[in-house]
Amino acid sequence: MDQMKMDDMKNDHQKMSDMQNHMQSMNHDDMKMAHEMSSTGHQMKMDHGSMNMSGMDHGHMDMSNDMDMAGGDVMMHGGSMMHMGNLKVKFWVSVVLAIPVLLLAPIMGLNISIINLNAPLAVGIVIVLFDSALYFYGGMPFLKGAVAEIKDKSPEMMTLVTLGISVSYFYSLYAFVANNFLNPANHVMDFSFELATLILIMLLGHWIEMNALMGAGDALQKMAALLPKTAHLVTETGETKDVAVADLQVGQSFQVRSGESIPADGVITDGQSTVNESLVTGESAAVTKTVGDKVIGGATNNNGTLTVKISGTGDSGYLSQVMKMVQNAQQSKSKAEDKADLVAKYLFYAAFGVGIIAFFAWLPQGLATAMTIMVTVFVIACPHALGLAIPLVVSRSTSIGAQNGLLVRNRQAIEASQHVSHVLLDKTGTLTEGQFTVNALVPSKDVDEQTLLTRLAALESNSTHPLAQAIIAAAQAKGIKVEAAQSSQNIPGVGIAGEINGHQYMIVNGNYLTKQGIQFDQAVADKWAAKGNSVSFLLQDKQVQGMVAEGDTIKAGAKELISGLQKRGITPVMLTGDNQKAAEHVAGLLGLKEFHAGLLPNDKQKIVAEYQAKGNHVIMVGDGVNDAPSLAAANIGVAIGAGTDVAIDSADVILVKSEPSDILHFLDLAKITNRKMVQNLWWGAGYNIIAIPLAAGVLSFIGIILDPAVGAAVMAMSTVIVAINAMGLTGEKIKNE
Numbered sequence: 149m150d151q152m153k154m155d156d157m158k159n160d161h162q163k164m165s166d167m168q169n170h171m172q173s174m175n176h177d178d179m180k181m182a183h184e185m186s187s188t189g190h191q192m193k194m195d196h197g198s199m200n201m202s203g204m205d206h207g208h209m210d211m212s213n214d215m216d217m218a219g220g221d222v223m224m225h226g227g228s229m230m231h232m233g234n235l236k237v238k239f240w241v242s243v244v245l246a247i248p249v250l251l252l253a254p255i256m257g258l259n260i261s262i263i264n265l266n267a268p269l270a271v272g273i274v275i276v277l278f279d280s281a282l283y284f285y286g287g288m289p290f291l292k293g294a295v296a297e298i299k300d301k302s303p304e305m306m307t308l309v310t311l312g313i314s315v316s317y318f319y320s321l322y323a324f325v326a327n328n329f330l331n332p333a334n335h336v337m338d339f340s341f342e343l344a345t346l347i348l349i350m351l352l353g354h355w356i357e358m359n360a361l362m363g364a365g366d367a368l369q370k371m372a373a374l375l376p377k378t379a380h381l382v383t384e385t386g387e388t389k390d391v392a393v394a395d396l397q398v399g400q401s402f403q404v405r406s407g408e409s410i411p412a413d414g415v416i417t418d419g420q421s422t423v424n425e426s427l428v429t430g431e432s433a434a435v436t437k438t439v440g441d442k443v444i445g446g447a448t449n450n451n452g453t454l455t456v457k458i459s460g461t462g463d464s465g466y467l468s469q470v471m472k473m474v475q476n477a478q479q480s481k482s483k484a485e486d487k488a489d490l491v492a493k494y495l496f497y498a499a500f501g502v503g504i505i506a507f508f509a510w511l512p513q514g515l516a517t518a519m520t521i522m523v524t525v526f527v528i529a530c531p532h533a534l535g536l537a538i539p540l541v542v543s544r545s546t547s548i549g550a551q552n553g554l555l556v557r558n559r560q561a562i563e564a565s566q567h568v569s570h571v572l573l574d575k576t577g578t579l580t581e582g583q584f585t586v587n588a589l590v591p592s593k594d595v596d597e598q599t600l601l602t603r604l605a606a607l608e609s610n611s612t613h614p615l616a617q618a619i620i621a622a623a624q625a626k627g628i629k630v631e632a633a634q635s636s637q638n639i640p641g642v643g644i645a646g647e648i649n650g651h652q653y654m655i656v657n658g659n660y661l662t663k664q665g666i667q668f669d670q671a672v673a674d675k676w677a678a679k680g681n682s683v684s685f686l687l688q689d690k691q692v693q694g695m696v697a698e699g700d701t702i703k704a705g706a707k708e709l710i711s712g713l714q715k716r717g718i719t720p721v722m723l724t725g726d727n728q729k730a731a732e733h734v735a736g737l738l739g740l741k742e743f744h745a746g747l748l749p750n751d752k753q754k755i756v757a758e759y760q761a762k763g764n765h766v767i768m769v770g771d772g773v774n775d776a777p778s779l780a781a782a783n784i785g786v787a788i789g790a791g792t793d794v795a796i797d798s799a800d801v802i803l804v805k806s807e808p809s810d811i812l813h814f815l816d817l818a819k820i821t822n823r824k825m826v827q828n829l830w831w832g833a834g835y836n837i838i839a840i841p842l843a844a845g846v847l848s849f850i851g852i853i854l855d856p857a858v859g860a861a862v863m864a865m866s867t868v869i870v871a872i873n874a875m876g877l878t879g880e881k882i883k884n885e
């Protein structure tokens with residue numbers, strides 16, 4: 149799941165929209181669940197624990213089906229999800245079923261019960277009946293979970309719980325038969341009281357867990373709530389009619405009045421207003437929008453009335469893409485999560501091993517005591533909290549990131565950030581605005597300025613490079629009618645070639661001329677480059693017809709980023725396809741010491757590999773097509789939100805606001821996220837280092853022996869602590885850190 153592509157997202161759009169509709173129509177309780185489902189996985193019809201994330205990569209999501217189980221609760225364990233039935237109902241029914249057992253069954257070790265009836269056989273039968281109901285009804289989620297885990301050859305937490313309740317149940321059955329029929333004189337202790345309390349606490353623990361879970365990823369929920377339910381559709385006759393947002397179609401127009409939310413993506417065809425897109429893009433200020441500007445569904449319209457032509461509705465809209473990306477990021481499995489699974493596995497074997505050893509060690513004290521100890525060990529080790537430890541933190545962290553304009557597409561990026569020593573930054577479009585102005589046109593002899601500019605513009609009209617746009621704008625400003633060149637061809641890292649009136653022309657940089665041994669006025673070119681200009685040359689055959697120098701402006705946050713990285717002990721390095729002199733100029737302005745200029749696209753990738761070969765972990769930040777390979781190759785690829793789709797598809801993290809200093813926010817968020825993960829691993833599993841030996845009775849010589857119910861309570865506590873600790877991760881911290 150590391151390489152999630154936008155395409156996958158698009159395929160799932162239909163289902164996505166189904167889900168949104170469901171989300172909108174569901175009540176609060178179901179909403180939680182829908183959200184958990186959405187944040188956890190594709191294959192929701194899976195049974196307990198049998199799903200692991202790696203298997204989900206190509207899993208087909210069938211949201212509409214899954215949503216039918218809206219009455220059930222779903223929970224996550226170590227990234228896997230299980231359908232636990234409706235835990236709330238299950239818990240309360242089990243409470244009722246447990247009452248007779250709790251009243252009539254002897255309390256462990258005391259051999260007395262709350263109500264003592266002098267009819268042992270009748271009482272025994274009642275207890276066995278209610279035990280069975282509890283075991284098969286209340287215990288079913290755990291039994292199913294265990295079967296799935298064992299089938300999967302990865303016995304984990306459900307297997308542990310099942311061990312605990314099964315041992316209590318079957319031993320109690322045996323006690324009933326033995327005491328009433330086999331050998332009434334030799335009383336066998338029964339475990340019905342423990343069975344009941346255990347199942348109740350387990351169910352309660354999971355139920356609490358579910359409730360704790362719901363707050364974890366509220367960004368998605370908030371995002372889903374951004375879209376209004378109805379829209380004012382503009383009909384063919386020009387009147388407005390209120391329709392459901394789900395019925396809007398691309399090409400239709402709608403009206404948004406002041407104070408309303410915009411129902412879909414589109415282009416303004418009438419009106420002017422300020423629009424607040426903060427919840428969608430993380431951009432805080434209200435932006436003025438007028439005819440021709442794009443608006444995003446989910447943004448709020450402040451003062452004016454706008455008429456908007458739809459370019460993307462619900463499922464194909466920006467908002468659902470963002471939501472989908474958040475979901476995908478939440479699904480992608482991180483290394484820490486593998487660590488959590490591994491810990492769970494070790495925990496199972498440790499608990500199982502210690503439990504068995506303790507059983508035999510305590511056997512001389514009587515079967516009942518040995519059983520109790522073993523059951524307590526099984527129960528205390530139950531790693532529910534562990535299963536939640538990482539997913540809760542990650543989903544919380546991705547949500548916070550999304551609210552701050554950071555889309556973390558690959559969870560691994562969060563952990564990988566701990567080891568980062570170098571941040572490699574593309575220049576144009578990343579550190580600079582990528583909005584050029586033509587500063588100089590220097591025609592060669594026999595060529596006039598007008599002709600030079602006309603030919604440059606003809607070639608560039610086929611290019612999407614930022615340098616191209618400035619040339620076209622300059623030509624248009626001079627009143628030149630730009631006609632596109634024929635059979636044009638991009639030359640990555642060099643320029644562009646094409647045919648004008650049957651002649652071959654090229655736009656190339658100085659490097660190319662030097663390599664080809666073509667003469668040009670180096671002094672003039674250097675003069676402009678030293679001022680930070682990108683310099684390009686027009687070639688007809690092998691003749692230089694002139695030169696164009698274009699300047700760019702440095703982004704506002706670029707300097708802050710460089711000094712922020714240096715403060716964090718990370719070395720910033722600039723990589724650029726631009727010339728050495730221009731690169732030097734920008735590096736000087738930003739206080740950058742390391743940079744590489746004149747790079748071809750695969751040079752950038754090579755440089756990434758070189759840094760890595762020296763044992764460094766690198767972040768690569770870029771925006772262009774020429775950055776895509778290096779983004780994919782870097783330990784963490786970060787794309788600028790305004791960049792090309794190719795770059796975005798290759799990245800692990802996207803800076804929605806296109807603000808380079810957000811990399812600092814990412815690093816800070818990742819840092820506190822990692823800290824929480826480690827804390828949660830200790831709260832979720834580390835406590836067993838003490839708890840398991842304690843449960844096994846190592847302190848029995850000073851009178852400390854834990855009861856199974858105490859074991860269950862400790863387990864549930866740990867789960868709650870982990871959930872609360874994850875909630876403590878807030879967005880404020882990434883701004884102060």
Ligand SMILES: Nc1ncnc2c1ncn2[C@@H]1O[C@H](COP(=O)(O)OP(=O)(O)OP(=O)(O)O)[C@@H](O)[C@H]1O
Binds near residue numbers: 727
């Ligand atoms: N369409 C074009 N018009 C003019 N020059 C171009 C064009 N495409 C590329 N070049 C030349 O090739 C160089 C490298 O281009 P490339 O796209 O690899 O890097 P860049 O985007 O300019 O810089 P950076 O790597 O910092 O983003 C440019 O600086 C320019 O000299």
Ligand SMILES: [Cu+]
Binds near residue numbers: 530532533863864
């Ligand atoms: Cu548990």
Ligand SMILES: [Mg+2]
Binds near residue numbers: 574575576577578771
């Ligand atoms: Mg670039």
